[in-house]
Structure formats: structure tokens, C-alpha cells
Amino acid sequence: MRLNQTCKTIFMLASPFLLASALVHSQDIGTPDPDLLTRIYPGKAYSPYANRPFPNNVFWGETHLHTGLSLDAGLFGNILGHEDAYRFARGEQITSSGGLEVKLGRPLDWLVITDHSDMMGIANDIQKGAPNIMANAKGKEWAEGFKKGGAAAGEAAFDLITNFAQMTVPKELVEQYSPGSDVYNNLWYDITKTADAYNEPGRFTALIGFEWTSVPKGFNLHRNVILRDGGERARQVLPLTTQPPMGTTDPLDLYQWLQDYEDKTNGQALAISHNGNLSNGWMFPLTDTYAGGTVDKNYVELRAKWEPLYEVTQIKGDGETHPLLSPNDEFADYETLAKGNLDMTQLKTDDMLVREYARAALKNGLVLEKKLGTNPYKFGMVGATDSHTGLATAEEENFFGKSTSAEPSPKRIEHPFVQSDLATIEGYELAASGYQGVWSTENTREAIFDAMERKETYATTGPRIPVRFFGGWDFTDEDLRSRAPAFRGYEKGVPMGSDLPPATADAPTFLVYALRDSLGANLDRIQIVKGWMDSEGKTHEQVFDVAWSDDLIPDASGKLPPVGNTVDLEAANWTNTIGASELATVWVDPDFNRKDQAFYYARVIEIPTPRWIVYDAVRYGAKIPEGATLIHQERAYTSPIWYALRK
Numbered sequence: 001m002r003l004n005q006t007c008k009t010i011f012m013l014a015s016p017f018l019l020a021s022a023l024v025h026s027q028d029i030g031t032p033d034p035d036l037l038t039r040i041y042p043g044k045a046y047s048p049y050a051n052r053p054f055p056n057n058v059f060w061g062e063t064h065l066h067t068g069l070s071l072d073a074g075l076f077g078n079i080l081g082h083e084d085a086y087r088f089a090r091g092e093q094i095t096s097s098g099g100l101e102v103k104l105g106r107p108l109d110w111l112v113i114t115d116h117s118d119m120m121g122i123a124n125d126i127q128k129g130a131p132n133i134m135a136n137a138k139g140k141e142w143a144e145g146f147k148k149g150g151a152a153a154g155e156a157a158f159d160l161i162t163n164f165a166q167m168t169v170p171k172e173l174v175e176q177y178s179p180g181s182d183v184y185n186n187l188w189y190d191i192t193k194t195a196d197a198y199n200e201p202g203r204f205t206a207l208i209g210f211e212w213t214s215v216p217k218g219f220n221l222h223r224n225v226i227l228r229d230g231g232e233r234a235r236q237v238l239p240l241t242t243q244p245p246m247g248t249t250d251p252l253d254l255y256q257w258l259q260d261y262e263d264k265t266n267g268q269a270l271a272i273s274h275n276g277n278l279s280n281g282w283m284f285p286l287t288d289t290y291a292g293g294t295v296d297k298n299y300v301e302l303r304a305k306w307e308p309l310y311e312v313t314q315i316k317g318d319g320e321t322h323p324l325l326s327p328n329d330e331f332a333d334y335e336t337l338a339k340g341n342l343d344m345t346q347l348k349t350d351d352m353l354v355r356e357y358a359r360a361a362l363k364n365g366l367v368l369e370k371k372l373g374t375n376p377y378k379f380g381m382v383g384a385t386d387s388h389t390g391l392a393t394a395e396e397e398n399f400f401g402k403s404t405s406a407e408p409s410p411k412r413i414e415h416p417f418v419q420s421d422l423a424t425i426e427g428y429e430l431a432a433s434g435y436q437g438v439w440s441t442e443n444t445r446e447a448i449f450d451a452m453e454r455k456e457t458y459a460t461t462g463p464r465i466p467v468r469f470f471g472g473w474d475f476t477d478e479d480l481r482s483r484a485p486a487f488r489g490y491e492k493g494v495p496m497g498s499d500l501p502p503a504t505a506d507a508p509t510f511l512v513y514a515l516r517d518s519l520g521a522n523l524d525r526i527q528i529v530k531g532w533m534d535s536e537g538k539t540h541e542q543v544f545d546v547a548w549s550d551d552l553i554p555d556a557s558g559k560l561p562p563v564g565n566t567v568d569l570e571a572a573n574w575t576n577t578i579g580a581s582e583l584a585t586v587w588v589d590p591d592f593n594r595k596d597q598a599f600y601y602a603r604v605i606e607i608p609t610p611r612w613i614v615y616d617a618v619r620y621g622a623k624i625p626e627g628a629t630l631i632h633q634e635r636a637y638t639s640p641i642w643y644a645l646r647k
Contacts, residue, residue, distance in 0.1 A: 007310035021551050045175040054490040055439040055456060058466050059448065060418070061089075061110035062435055063209065063272055064224050064311060064384035068097070069162065069187065070211075073388035074123025075157035077404035080390030082191060085113055086198040086206055089392050096400060097393060099409040105395055105519060106464070108435075109443050113195070114164035117210045117239035118164070118247065120187050126160075138163075138170050140425035154405075165218045165343045169243060181236035188238055192231035199230070201444045210239040214249040214270070218341040219290060220278035223254060224384075228449040229267035236265050250291040255302040270453060272382060274311030276361070277319050278342045281352030284361040284377055286368070288293045299367055300376035309452060310379040312358045312459045312637055313434040314386045315402050315624075316417075320603075320637055321359040324350055328476045329543050330559075331527075333604060334632065335431040335461070340463050362640060363531045363539040370537065380455030380639030381498045381601070383434025383462075394462035397572070399432035399612040407429075410620040413613055413628075428628045432612040433461040437636075439495065451640025455589040460636040463517040469496040469602045471641035475509040475586045485513045485584065496601070502646055507592035512546065513584040514604045514636070521606040522579025524549060524563040524633060528587055532598035546587040548582035565608045567631050572610050572618040579607040594645075601640040605633050 045051045067085050068078040088094050091107030124134050127146050133139040144157025162167045178184055192208055199206040207226055214221040214276045240257040241247035246253075260268045276283030282290040312319045317337030323355055326332040338356070340347045343415065354360045358381070365377030385394050388403045399408075406412050406427055416423040437458050440451045451457055458467055469486055473491025479488035489511050494501060500508055514525050525548040531541045545560050552560050566575040589600075608631045616622040624630065 014190060015162050016570060035166065041083065041493050048387075048484060048487075048503070049089060054486060055441050055451065056486065057440060057443075058437045059109035059205075059440050059443050060435055060437055060464050060565075061205070061448070062111070062384040062392050062394075063112040063114065063226060063241075063276065063382060064211070064314065064386045065111065065113050065205075065390070066115055066211075066386070066388040066389045067113060067623040068123070069120045069191075070163050070208070070388060071119050071123055072116070072157075073390075073403065075126070075160060076388065078389055082194045083198070083392040084114055085392070086111065086194070086204075088390070090198075096389065096407055097404040098409075100400075100407060102391060102393075102398075102400060104393070105398060106394060107204075110207065110223070110438075110448050111392060112207040112209040112226055114209045114211040114270045116213045118213055118241045118243050119169070119174065121183050122173065122177045132176055136173055137172055162343055164243070165345075167213045167216065167244060167249075171245065172540055174243045177242055178243070180246075185238065191379075192234045199445065201644055202442065204447050205445055205618065206441055207445055207448065208234045210502045212240050212242065212254055214242050214251065214254075215342055216249045216290060218343040218345045219272070219280050219282045220275045220342040221251065221282060221290070222275065223251070223271040223273050224311070225254075225258070225269060225271050226269060226449065226452070227261075227269050229265065230445070232263040233267040237261050246559055250293070251289075252291075252293065252299070252302065261394045265291045268449065268453075270309070270449075271307050272309045272311050273307060274314060274384070274386065275316050275319065275342075277317045277338050277359070278340075278632055279356055280341045280346055280348055283353040284364065285353045286355060286364055295368065295372075295376075297372050299372070300372045300374040303376040304374050304378060308455055309377060309382050309457065310358055310361070311384050312381045313431070315430050315433060316386060318433065318461070319356075319358050321357050322353050325353055325357055325360050326541065326543075328521070331543075331633070331635075334635070335433065337425065337429055339423045339425060342418070344418050344425065346425045347422050357436060359529065359531060359541065362599050363533070363541065366531070366533040366599070367537060367539060369597070370533070378642065380452075380457050381459040381637045382436040382452075382457055383459030383637075384436060385434065391521070394433055394435050396432045396462065396612045397615050399615075402430055408616065408620075408623050410616075413616055413622050413625065414626040426625070428613050428625055429531045431461070435460050435462060435464065437464070437467065455639045456495050458496060458636055458638040461634045463520040463606060463634050463636070465517050465520070465523075465604055465606075466515045466634045467602065467604055467636050467638055468509040468511070469638040469641070470494065471498070471500050472511070473501070473503060473505040475511045477586055480513070480586060481585050485511060494641065496641060498641055500641060500643045502595060507589045507599075508643060510587045510589075510600060510602075510641070512587065512602045513582070514602075515582045516580075518607070519611040521574060521609045522549065522576040522581060523583050524579055524605045524607050525560065526583050526585065527603045527605065528600055529603055530589065530598060530600050532596045534593075534596050544587070548583040549583065550578055563607050567608050567610055569610065569614055569630060570618070572615045574607070574609050577606070597645060598643040599640040602636075602638040604636040606635065608633050
């Protein structure tokens with residue numbers, strides 16, 4: 001159904017005032033029913049936008065972007081700096097490192113540049129053959145490789161990255177490009193000053209951050225660190241690194257750094273992990289950590305405190321779930337990239353998957369909470385690009401790739417992303433994803449950060465789909481009889497990222513509303529994903545179709561038929577002649593058991609559209625490899641709402 005049937009027609013009205021007028025038309029105009037009017041218009045002032053105590057705007061951005069200062073980005077040819085990245089994000093046209101003119105379809109509202117904290121600035125010195133580089137045998141080897149260009153330069157770059165992943169970069173080079181050195185200290189000063197210069201409260205927010213790139217033996221355990229504060233506080237510290245002898249790859253040490261930052265500066269910080277699909281089972285541990293520690297009371301409390309969010313979708317694959325983990329979920333196999341660790345030096349086994357994906361982690365978090373008293377995986381959802389081009393592009397038709405070497409060209413589809421003797425991640429397997437929507441009171445550092453910390457955020461694979469998701473105990477269809485469902489959402493319940501209030505009914509109710517991207521595809525359906533733990537400690541999951549388009553009729557088993565497909569591969573186009581521009585409903589959990597701990601999040605699915613490789617084929621005549629995915633259904637993932645047993 002396009003909308004819940006009781007509100008299908010009414011939702012098309014332009015305003016709550018028109019709606020109220022229509023509903024009381026048969027009454028004496030001089031004596032309207034005050035109860036009815038209160039239900040229709042719950043505002044506290046005549047203007048519905050006055051005196052709103054809740055977040056009323058969604059602001060779009062991302063928390064994971066690299067410039068040429070990052071070791072790997074610089075090695076692959078990125079010459080763009082922080083100023084370029086900010087200018088591009090706020091809507092200016094710039095020239096890419098590969099010499100192409102590029103501009104976003106729409107500006108972003110905010111941005112976090114997260115260059116790798118390890119060895120910032122070394123890539124440029126290697127490429128120009130700086131004296132200190134040439135004085136080191138390994139450094140000289142890399143510099144000479146870059147000087148030769150072509151395949152030799154590529155081999156030098158991959159060798160350096162492999163040495164970084166395996167922690168075998170020469171000690172003297174690490175020291176020269178680590179916190180405390182003049183090169184490093186000056187770069188951090190410049191980074192924070194530039195962020196302050198481009199931060200314009202109310203117009204564009206530049207948050208300060210960096211990526212702590214823990215990758216022991218190629219296992220992806222990276223975290224992006226986000227600061228709430230400006231340069232004055234950020235410059236009181238230096239980022240944490242991972243390479244020995246000064247750095248550390250243990251997340252417990254990162255948590256201590258975050259605590260030290262807050263203690264020293266009186267500021268605030270948080271961390272966001274990503275790409276569990278490349279961690280080979282170490283991203284969401286259940287018993288032991290890779291560093292030799294244990295998942296104990298200390299670990300779960302610290303992780304819950306410092307990691308309120310998880311990056312669930314990005315260029316290196318979607319991380320919501322895996323088809324082997326969710327065999328009954330027809331939309332589970334989306335941008336799946338699960339072959340091995342980050343550098344493909346160890347292949348993946350099926351038993352690793354349960355400790356790699358977000359939905360499984362959310363379920364296992366319930367188990368750990370019962371065992372240790374705290375849920376370490378009680379996180380909200382965010383999306384980001386992890387682009388290493390300095391260009392925050394997540395649009396299929398405007399995708400500038402993972403790295404400068406993968407910027408648009410007739411041959412980029414054919415170039416592998418990672419290749420080893422064990423496995424290959426092909427370039428065409430990478431995803432043009434994603435962005436983060438933040439429900440905030442205003443576009444400022446403080447407000448954006450605070451929304452992240454309370455998890456009132458959600459991820460999309462690129463489309464800017466406005467989504468509202470509330471949980472409570474007494475939502476009804478009446479609450480959707482307005483163009484402003486958030487009034488009722490906040491009044492009667494809690495938003496995404498929250499715990500349900502104490503029970504006042506037999507089952508929780510959820511109000512969910514989604515509007516298609518104004519420049520994007522129509523919506524296919526809204527689903528609510530439920531995960532729970534029963535009284536025996538076993539976890540379960542179920543996906544419910546709760547609102548759908550085109551009056552589709554479920555079959556006898558309750559399964560909806562496909563929405564259809566209007567994609568024109570020859571033109572790299574689609575039509576919005578199927579699907580819905582908006583979907584909304586109030587849903588009641590039909591299988592609720594108040595003795596079972598549970599979480600719920602909404603997943604909004606678009607109608608089919610072309611993937612980025614189709615645009616390359618049409619614009620360049622690029623040859624599409626056999627077996628490549630051409631059509632997909634982009635989506636949004638809200639942060640969950642949790643139900644917890646009360647003592």
C-alpha cells in the first residue's frame with residue numbers, strides 16, 4: 001500500500017490547516033470540536049515552526065573523507081587538500097586530481113575530513129624523493145618506483161601500503177612522520193586552522209577529525225574520530241597513531257586517548273568504526289579481541305561509551321547484513337563484499353561473518369548485555385564514502401571512485417581495487433555509497449555532534465531520503481493525519497536511536513515516514529527489521545514489510561511481489577512510473593513478548609536504478625565485465641529503537 005489506508009488521501013493535502021478545515025466542514029464553523037483540532041494540529045503556536053523544541057531539519061554530510069595528506073590517497077595520486085575538499089562539499093566546482101571538472105549535484109551541509117593519522121605527509125616526500133626518504137633503503141626503493149611511473153609506481157604504492165598493514169615500515173620513517181615531529185605537528189595545526197576557516201555556523205559545518213587506522217595483519221579495525229570542538233581545543237592534542245613504536249592498534253588505547261582528550265580540553269569526542277566486512281571476524285568480538293584481550297565488563301562499557309555509531313555502508317561494501325546471516329531477507333545481498341581481510345592476505349570463512357555485520361552485532365549486543373550488564377553494540381547507523389579522492393561523491397551518475405586511480409575513465413571498471421595471490425576485489429564491485437542524514441536543531445558543530453551522540457542519525461547508500469522513525473506505545477493512524485508527523489512522534493514517543501519508554505500497552509507501536517529524494521527514485525517499500533533475544537538467550541530476527549507502493553498484494557505467505565523495473569540500460573536511466581513518492585504507516589509489532597529484549601530499525605528501499613558502472617558504459621563505451629551487477633535498489637537504514645526489560 002502506498003500509505004496506510006486511513007491516511008492515504010489526507011496525506012496529499014497541503015497543510016494541517018486545510019486538513020482541519022476539511023474535517024470540520026459539516027460542523028458549525030463557530031464551534032469547532034476542540035478535541036478534534038488538537039489531534040489534527042498539535043502545535044503550541046499558530047506558526048507550526050515556532051516554539052519547536054525538537055530537531056526539525058535533516059542535514060546531509062559524511063564522516064569519512066580523505067585528501068592527499070593520507071598515506072594511501074597521496075600514493076595513488078591525490079593532490080587535493082583540505083581546502084579543495086571543503087570547497088567541493090559546499091557545492092563549488094573544482095578540478096579533480098586526475099584533471100576532470102567535477103561538482104556535486106547538491107551541496108552537502110557538513111563534512112568531516114578524516115585523513116589517516118599515521119605518517120601524514122610522507123606520500124608527497126616519497127614522490128619528490130626528499131633527502132630523508134632517499135637516505136632510507138626502503139624509502140629509496142619506493143621513491144625510485146614512483147619516479148619510473150606506470151606499473152612501477154603502482155607496485156611501489158601497494159608495497160608501501162602492504163608494509164603499513166603488516167606494520168613493517170622502517171622505524172626511522174615512522175618516527176619522522178609521527179606526532180611530535182615538526183612535519184606532523186605543522187600539518188595538524190594547518191588541518192585545524194583550515195577547518196575553522198571553512199566552518200560557517202548555519203550554512204556549512206566543518207567538523208575536525210582523523211582516522212585511527214588500526215589494521216593489524218590486514219584486519220580492518222579502523223575508527224574515525226570526530227571532535228565536537230574547534231581548533232583551539234583540537235590543537236591542544238595530537239592524533240593517536242597505530243604504527244610502532246609510538247602507535248597502538250588496540251581499541252582500548254583509543255578509548256583512553258578519547259578520555260584524555262576530554263579531560264585535557266574539556267571538549268567532546270566520539271569514534272565510528274567501519275568495514276567490519278574486511279575485519280575477518282574481529283570488528284564485533286564476542287569473547288576475545290585480536291589484541292589478546294577479552295570482551296569483559298571493561299571492554300563493553302568503554303566501547304558503549306565511545307562508539308555510539310557504526311558506518312553501515314560505504315564504497316568498500318554494505319555492512320547491514322549478509323545473505324548467509326539473513327537467509328530469509330530477500331534484500332540482504334546488497335553490495336556484498338566479503339572475500340577476506342583488507343589486503344586480501346587472509347581469506348574469509350563463513351564463521352567470521354557473525355562478528356562482522358551490523359544486524360548480527362545488534363543481536364549479539366543483547367547477549368553481551370545480559371552477560372556483562374552493558375550492550376557494547378548499541379549503535380546508530382551512519383553512511384559515508386571513505387573516498388580517497390578528496391571528493392565526497394555518493395551519486396551513481398557522479399561517482400569519482402575510491403581513489404584517484406579510479407576516477408572516471410573508459411578503463412576504470414577493469415582495474416582491480418585489491419589483488420593478491422589469494423583473491424581479488426574488482427573495481428566494479430565497489431559501491432557508490434554513502435551519506436548520513438542528521439536530525440538536528442541547527443547546522444552547527446555542536447548540534448550536529450550532539451545528534452550523532454544521541455544517535456538521531458541514519459545512513460543512506462547515496463540518495464537523500466528524508467526518514468522519520470519513532471517508537472512508543474500508543475501511536476495510531478490518527479497521528480499520521482498531518483504533514484508534520486514529528487509533532488506526534490516526539491510528543492508520544494521517542495525518535496530513532498532511543499530506548500522505548502516504559503510499557504503502557506501490550507505491544508509497542510512505531511510511526512515511520514519516508515519521502516523520496518527530490519532528484520531521485522521513487523520508493524518501493526518501508527520495512528521494519530526486528531531483532532530480539534528470547535528468555536533462553538537465543539537471538540532471532542525478522543523483516544516486516546510495513547508500507548509499500550502501487551497497491552501490491554502480498555501472497556499467501558505474506559511476501560510482496562517485486563515492485564517492477566523501469567531501468568533503461570542503454571540510456572542509463574529509469575522512470576518514476578512505479579513506486580511511491582512517499583510512504584508512511586503506524587505499525588504494531590504482532591509478535592511482541594515483553595520478556596524478550598529487542599531492537600527495531602527501519603529500512604527504506606527505492607525502486608530499481610542503474611549502478612555507476614552503467615553510466616560508465618553509456619558515457620565511455622566501457623566494457624562491462626561478465627557477472628557485474630548493473631541494477632540495484634538503493635536504501636536508507638535508520639538508527640534502531642531498543643526495547644529493554646525493566647527491573
